[in-house]
Every structure is written in C-alpha cells, then in structure tokens.
Amino acid sequence: MGREEFLFLLAGLKWTVALSVVAFLCGSIAGLIVALARTSGIFIVERLTAGYIAVFQGTPLLMQLFVVYYGLALIGIQMDAWAAVSVGLTLHASAFLGEIWRGSIEAVPRGQTEAAKALSLGYVSRMKDVVLPQAIRISLPATIGFLVQLIKGTSLASIVGFTELTRAGNIISNQIFQPLTVFGVVGALYFLMCCPLTIYGAHLERKFLTASR
C-alpha cells in the first residue's frame, strides 16, 4: 500500500469524523429534547417518546439508514448520501442518548428537585441550573460509551454508498488486492479514535466512583 492509497484512506477518515461529529452534536440536541420529554410527567408525551426510543433500540442501525435513505426518496424527499446518513445517525443517536440521559435525570436525587421547587425555581431553571448539570455528570461514562458505538456505527454508511473510512478501505482493497493490509490499517485508524475515548470514559467512571464515596 503506497502513500497515495493511505491518503485516500485519510480522506475517508475525515468523513468518518465529520459524520460522527454531526451525528453526535445533532443527536445530543435532539436527545436532550427526547430525555426532557421522557421525564416531563405528561403521560402522552412520555408514552410517545418511549415508543420512539423503543423503535430505534429495537431495530438494527443499518435498517434505520436504509429507511431514511430509500424511504425518504420514495416519498419524494431527495437527499444525497451525506445528508441521508447524517439524518439517519442523528435520529439513532437522539434515541439512545435520550434514553441514557433519561436514566441520568432520574438518578439525580428527588430532594434536589424539591429544594429547587421550594426556592420557587421554575422548570427551566430547575433543569438548567440544578438537575441537568448533575445528570450530565452522571451520564458521562455512558455517553462516551455510546459515542464510541456511534463512531463505529458510521461504517454502515458505506453500504448506502457514502465514502467514509470503511468504504474508502473497500475501494483501495479492490484496487491493490491486499485486503488484509488495507483493512488492518482501517481497523487501526478506528482503534486510534475509539480507544482513547474508552480509556477516558473508564477514567471518568473511576473518578465519579471515588467522588461519591
């Protein structure tokens, strides 16, 4: 594998990172809304978001990408592969992050909300100033764990024709007939992205464990 092939892989890597960042950021915003809806105390809103989460947790990510890519085209919304996989991964991330953060919001002791209410803080301030800062802290290890899953999940975008790292590897492998070398390098690049995050997540988990003692 020559220098040119490696640079092509790095170009793919760039799109993997871009896709991960977009899906994580947009998924976080949507996921926050899902988590707040899921804990709103309004029965119908809670049931609807529970259903939304169940659909995305109960189906493979690949099927979700297919549905967004082909399904939206079918009802007349034309999107290029980049937009389609971004939307698909964002929806996927919103459901999973929403569920992680619901759990974290509920893990903040009840007394915190009660104290905030007794001080006549309204819902927005109660969430923004009191509950969410604590919930985000609690959720960090699980959130980072999901980010790692999401980065690896972007590889499925290759199947709908988006040239990120995995598809770049496929293309090079078909050109130079060295699949083991090429996918070895591709795997190493994923590992270099994910492993530090995993270590960081474990570090945070240990830190919070000792802090809560």
Place this chain on the structure above:
Amino acid sequence: MNQTMNSATTTEPMISLSGVEKWYGAFKALDNINMSVAKGEKIVLCGPSGSGKSTLIRCINHLEAYQKGDIHVGGIMLGHGSKTIDAVRREVGMVFQQFNLFPHLTVLQNCMLAPMRSLGIDKAQAEDRARTLLERVKISEQAEKYPAQLSGGQQQRVAIARALCMRPKAMLFDEPTSALDPEMVKEVLDTMIALAEEGMTMICVTHEMGFARQVADRVIFMASGAIVEEAPPAEFFSNPKHERTRKFLGEILGRH
C-alpha cells in the same frame, strides 16, 4: 417571647389551613387539618413517624398536592396552578432533613441561585445578600467551598441561609436535625433559635423537645394524619390531655 405572643394575637394569620385532606390512593394521609399560624408565631409539630407531620408542611408550599381544603399563605390562596404555587414558594422558605444543597455549586452559588432566577435581582446584589446571611449563620468563611467539603451541621446552616436569601415571610423546617450527628445538632438549633428571636414565623417538624420548650409558642401533636392536641409547650409537656400524646411523650422523653 412576649413580643411574639402579642403579634400572635393581633394580626391576621400568616399561614392558615382549613379542612385540608390528602390521600395516597385509599390511604388518608391528612385528615381535616385546621390550623392557623400568626405572624411571628413559632409552631413545633410532632408526632410518631407516619403521622403526617412532614406531609402537612410539604402541603403548605405545595411540594405535596392535597385533594381537599384551602391553604392561605401571606394573604395568597394556594391554588393548584403554577402561578399561585410559585407566589407562595417565594414567601415560604423550607429546610429539609437531608439538606438538599446543590452539590455542583459552591456555598455562595447555592445561596445566590434562587434570588437571581426567581426574584430577578442582579448578581452583585445576590452575592451581597448571600454573604450577609452566611455571616448570620456563622459560616461566611466557607462561602467558596462545595457542600461535600462541609460537615452536616455546616451544610444545614447553609441550607437555612439559602432559604433566607429569598427573604421569606415564614420558614418551614422538616426534621432539620434528624440526619445530623449528635454533636452537630446544637449548632443548627442555635441558628434556628436566633432566627426565632428575630421574629420569623416558623413551623418546625422536630423531635427536639428542648427546642420546643424554649422556642415554641404552641406545640401541635399529630397522629394518623390528624391533629390530636395543641397547647403552649409548658402545658403540652406537663399536662397532655390525650392518651396518645402521653404515650408519645413517654416514649420520646424516656428515650432521651
């Protein structure tokens, strides 16, 4: 104490409950509660666990919903909509058994948050107010620390200061010393006594009978969700009328 007794007889009630009832499903937690607390009056609520005393004071600032009856606080009738609930909560401070300080904020920030967010006063003013009140509960040197760095007694004093930063007309105490190690009970009670001497209207759920004797204008005894007996402390302790009160006092004073 005289001055508070006078105000107790001359002004309209600061807090009044009439016919308040609350159920948890089929279980009646509060049964036809009628009580009236005058401005500056100090009430100690006591009773066996599960008697509804905590539930009662949590109804006053609507941390608990109730199904029947009316509650008035500082001239505001507590409805079930958020508008009057927020209005009442601005007038009434509450101190909890478990302190419930916000662990991610410093002591100072704990005290500044609500005045800024719900009274809308500016940061400098909120800080000023917070430092003054932290001084008053004798904890000003800990202002920049986080709650976890303080002892239980210190945390509870911060919680009292935090509530006072809202300039409440009345204070509710829900077993403020029950979660404290014995050596820290006194510092919290002293803070409450000082507050009482300044004329604050207070309702305290507590088993500290020494505090009741020293500070209370009236002691109210509850059992099974109902008010069984109420009397000034001297009379309440020396001459309880009901069998259940006698039994309770026997248990609680015998234990001490």
